[in-house]
Amino acid sequence: MLTLPEGIRGSADSRFAAPVRTFSRLFARYLRTGGALAVYLHGEPVVGIWTGTADAAGEIPWDADTAALSFSTTKGITSMVVHRLADRGLLDYDTPVAEYWPEFADGGKNSITVRDLLAHRAGLSDLRRVLDQPGDVLDHVLMEHRMAAATPDWTRGLPVYHAVTFGWLLGGLCRAVTGQGMADLFRTELADPLGLTGLHLGHPADGTTVAELVGPSLAATGTRLGKPLTAAAARIPVLGKAISSMHFPGGEEALRGPVPPLLSTENGAATGVFTADAIARVYAVIAGDGAFEGVQLLTPETARALDRSTRISPDPRRAFWHLGYHPLPTLGAPRGFGHLGLGGSGGWADPASGLAVGFVHNRLDLSLLPLDMSLLSVLLPTITRSAATPARPVRTARAA
Template sequence: MLTLPEGIRGSADPRFTAPVRAFARLFARYVRTGGALSVRLRGEPVVRIWTGTADAAGEVPWQEDTSALTFSTTKGITSLVVHRLADRGLLDYDTPVAEYWPEFAAGGKHSITVRDLLAHRAGLSDLRRVLEQPGDVLDHVLMEQRMAAATPDWTRGLPVYHAVTFGWLLGGLCRAVTGQSMAELYRTELAEPLGITGLSLGRPADDARVAELVGPSLDLTGTRLGKPITAAAVRVPIVGKIISSMHFTDGERALSGPIPELSYSENGAATGVFTADAIASVYSVLADDGCRGDTRLLSPGTTRALIRSTNTSPDPNRLTFWHLGYHPFPTVGAPRALGHMGLGGSGGWADPDSGLSVGFVHNRLDLVRLPLDMTLMSLLLPSVVRAASTAQRGEKATRAA
């Protein structure tokens, strides 16, 4: 095993020295809280490292099994649950949601398909249209009912990010099909078949190893300038829809503090509490033709169709960035990679060409540094891909000899 840089714990294949060093530099010079990186190659772990601290006071060391609130990284995991159901014939992407969830036909939504939900084209992104009280956001069953009763707005058919409602929409759909909540499906469809821990929707009952968030208050809209800026921005057609998909009255309270109230709710768009290795394990299914090692979660046909639709739109007349729950996530040497990022910069990533999967988490949430933080995983990926390419060339040379 590789001798790790000072302050980095875990293990790594010596062929992956470069991404380990990149991770160490990133946290030593810039992030300075805690976090973890996991890399799998054809399902096998080649990097499992962590560093820093897991609490706001900077006193509790990050451990191998420390998990973190990952925000929209959750969407990629939720989407795989949907694909598992589709693979077994319980769902079809182009069937109207109302055929599975009859209540969803209300408000003229009878033509919205499963594919539309996954592609953020349902016209149901605006939180202001479905929240009556700020605390409603914490009740996933209530919000699934609200989504079923809601009427789409003028963005129906357009790719407008359903930042929060995505989770309630797919939660309601999957509940209608299986009778189980999305949190239960995480366990039965993903964690148990893969034999993994550290994959929870909402904070787990034993949450001692969940990292606290570190950063200043998120209450920008309550400031002297924040309120008028937000009020003006929501009136701009597209910009307003983006803001209203994430912002609601008193919403900062649900996200404030080291342990946000939101993290106790079950929302398949935003409240995943994951370890880096759990993310990499799930994404290895997409990286290795539907398998993680000897465990098959998706058929090869479903996996290949999913990857094709992620990289080329299934409907060229309706541009969208999200295809079946993922966005294209290319990097140097991996043009067909896909995945999903989360607020603050966590993420899951898979490259079907190399068989690589990556999970990355940390516990800093600082809106001032957010634009840079959202690039953290992208800064690590090129070194991961180069290391894997070198390793695979070495394996081919050895076999040839």
């Protein structure tokens, strides 16, 4: 095993010295908070490390069981719930959502399919069209009903990021099919079968330590300068759709405090609370042909379909998202797919090499959003190169 740098705890295979060093430097020089990285190779743990602290005061050490609010990393986990239901024949990707959720037929949505929801092509991304007041965002059942009654806008059929509404759309669909909310489905479909203790939607009820968000809690959109800029940008058709999919007046209040109000709701797009190891184990299912540690969570056919068409497509109707995931085209790690979250957390799998990765931290500075969203892309090249390094043979003593 590898001797870890000062301040880094856990363990790592000696082949993965480079990503461990990169992780250490990332936190020492840039993040300066707490976080964790987990890597599995062909179903075996090869990196499980963590560092820093889990609170703003810097008094609570991050440990192996510390979980973090991971924002849109949640979408990849929610998508896995959908794939579990599809795998058992409870859903079909190309069937209209309204066949499972009759209420959804309102507003001329009869033709929107399950695949459309997963690919962000439903034309239902705009929060301004469904929120009456900021507090509505914390009532996921109310918002599921609002999505069922909503009318698609001009982006129907185009891959426009459903940053927040993705969770309500798939939550309503899965509730209609199973009778369960998405938080329960995280447990029954994923956490229980895989034996996970660090996979939650909303604030954990089991006493799991949730890292406090550290850093500026107000986005640039909430500053004196940012508000008029946001209002102006919102009037530009394409840019406006991107902004209106995630920003709404008073939204920054949902991120304030040691226990942000956002954790009181179940939104499968944004309120996942995960350990790095739990994320990596879910993605190890994809990297392992649907199985992990002897548990066949998906059939091989379903797992392999997730890796199909996750590349950039010349057809704008099929670009980027595929069955809930997006590619992470990183220099040195061109293959693979997963989902990033606000601030830079993420999950990633490369079935071709058997790699699965989970990364979380608790720094949130929305003024550095473009830079932070590249954090996993900094780690992945060193991880893929390390995975390609042959394991050292185990030396045995010669017989006398």
